[in-house]
Amino acid sequence: MEELFFSRNVTTALVVGQARGVILLAAQQKNLTLMEYKPMEVKLAVTGYGRAEKKQVQQMVKILLGLAEVPKPDDTADALAIAICHMQSRKLKSLEIMNRGC
Secondary structure, X not given: OEOOOOOOXXXXXXXXXXXXXXXXXXXXXXXXXXXXXXXXXXXXXXHOOOOOOHHHHHHHHHHHOOOOOOOOOHHXXXXXXXXXXXXXXXXXXXXXHHHHHO
């Protein structure tokens, strides 16, 4: 899940905050662990640059996943970028655990 940051649109922040609350509650009720990533972390994981533009992230999602086109709508590309970030994070944690065992 991506951490939230809204600087202007209060209505959007409230709606997204409510949806986020439902997701957090449902995950807690099922004893699921949620991981949160800042937008800069996601951009860094996908493009190698934490301040990448949205179009750059979308293009890298397309390339990394071998897609014919950039995923639409934008939220789809965002979700896939977060998934890529999470997979990279898990790989790093696995390597850290393996290195401790050596």
